[in-house]
Amino acid sequence: MPRIAFLVSSARAIDLHESSDHPTGFWLEEALLSYERFVEAGVEVVVMTPDGQAPVPDPYGLEPIFHYPAEDRDYFASVYRTFQHDPDDIRITLEHTTDLDLVAGRRIAQRMVAAGRTPSQAHDLISAAARIAWLQHRRLVDVMLSEGIDGGLPEAALRDGVAELEAASTAVRDDRLARLARIEGFAAPVALSSLTDEQLGEFDAVFAPGGHGPMVDLPENPDVARLLSVLHEQGKTISALCHAPALLLAAPDRIDGQWLFEGFRLTSYTNEEEDQNKIGRLGMPWLLASALQNAGAIFDDAPYPWASHVVVDRNLITGQNPYSTEATADAVLKALELL
Template sequence: MARIAYLVSSAKEIELADGGRHTTGYFAEEAVKPYERFVDAGAEVVVLTPDGEPPFADPYGLEPFFHYPEPDQDFFASVTRTFHRDPDDIRITLHQNTELGLVAARRLAERLKTRGFSPVEAHALVSKAARIAWREDRQLADVMTDDGLDGGLPAEEIRAAVAELDAASRQLAADRKAKLDAIPGFRQPASLADLSDEQLAEFDAVFAPGGHGPMVDLSDNPDVARLLKVLHDKQAPIASLCHGPALLLSAPEREDGQWLFDGYRLTCFTDEEEDQTEPGKLGLPWYVDTALKNAGAVFDDGPSAWVSHVVVDRNLITGQNPASTEATADALLKAVGQR
């Protein structure tokens, strides 16, 4: 049975570029999904924070648009693939993904089918409306009602589908937070600082979820450096997600004077994605993407922002963003032989 160090930030605030403070922490989805996957696979998961303080869920990461139900996300992905002949040329921003009601497409298509539309016809109509909303920065509900693309649905029914998605997403966010609150390790984590190198060597892997918290207390931490060196020396998997790869900045130098992960291919939350987030718009003093490149990483990001992208180079596993959560967790399970 693999023993996984589940390293979570305990930070509650991050300093902005202007010297102000902003609430932060870990992202709930990125914390709960891998934890459950690892436990279900039979791994022993030991929750650690740098100082033994309980981790704090970033309120921003509990916003409903980070918790769309998977059937809605999957249907939306099938809709966005119709936006351009070449999927690699499609760019969906966080604003478009979260503020235009586009992810309600599945629920609208279901309502169209009750009006006699075939699944193909319903998909085609909502895709046409969604493409207009995407290109013109308009609400999907407004496009359907104002541009004659309602398919016979009353305006109130169209808006009810959008409201239904919002309610389902809020409930899913609350459910995930409740699951995390019920995990003993999240209530009383072990302190990384208190563990000896011999105890660290008992772990078979480390996983660090994201949220902006890792930028605060994992990126320049001597105890994180110890953990990375101990695991790297025995080529144990080192996995991190989204902002989690900030922990790699704590890694010590090799004997040749280069950063421990110099020349490794990796990914993380990109500067492009960061600029679309709430903290990014407020102004951060540094970006994880740029810092890792400057440290010596060979950066490998996905074809576009917000799509799932995982990079595995030797014992290093990194995931780009929240959409990469499951794939990053699965890559770690494969590496420790418990998938």
């Protein structure tokens, strides 16, 4: 049975320019869904933190806006693609991907269909209203009411669709927290610092989920450096998602004096994505994408922010953002010949 060292940050605070000692941690969605995917595939997953302290979910990542049901996200994507045809013109921002009204389009469309519209007619109405809301930074329901694109629904029905999505996303978040609480490794992780090089070599891969926490306790960590050195020397899989590629900055230099991952293609949370989230706007002490490029990486990001994007270069697998979670986990399983 393959074994994965599931390395989670145990950091609980990060110093930002406008908020010192700001609460942080790991990103719930990335950690939980990856862990469950690996276990489902028959992998032995050993949860560890640098110091053996129990990790905590990043409070920002617990907001319901990050836990919309997949079917609502997919419908929303089908809507914005009707008025953004060229990938170069799809300037998706975090505001768009998390906007409660916009993502509630599927539930509003369902109410239109129940009132007599065809699914196609409902989709066209939602798309027309969403385009205006997108361009003018307005709420979808307000646009539908003021522009007469309400499909004949009363205001109460429109807002009920939005309220239904908010309740559903809160339920998804609460279910994920409950599932996380049942995983013993997150309550009592192994201390990476307690493992010998020989023990580290018994793992087939390392995987690190993101959240802003990894930027605090993974770079320049000597035990992370040992883990990377041991696995890389054996050609084993090294994988990280979102902010977790920060762990690569702990890697030592090669014998020729170059960084261990000099010239590797990789991705991570981008500077543009950082500029759009609530934490990043408080002033990051440093930017991950820039640091990786300065270290010697060939940075490879998606054509636009918040797209699922995974880069595989030799034994290194990196994912760009939370929306890359499942694809990154599957790339790791493929490397372990389990897919």
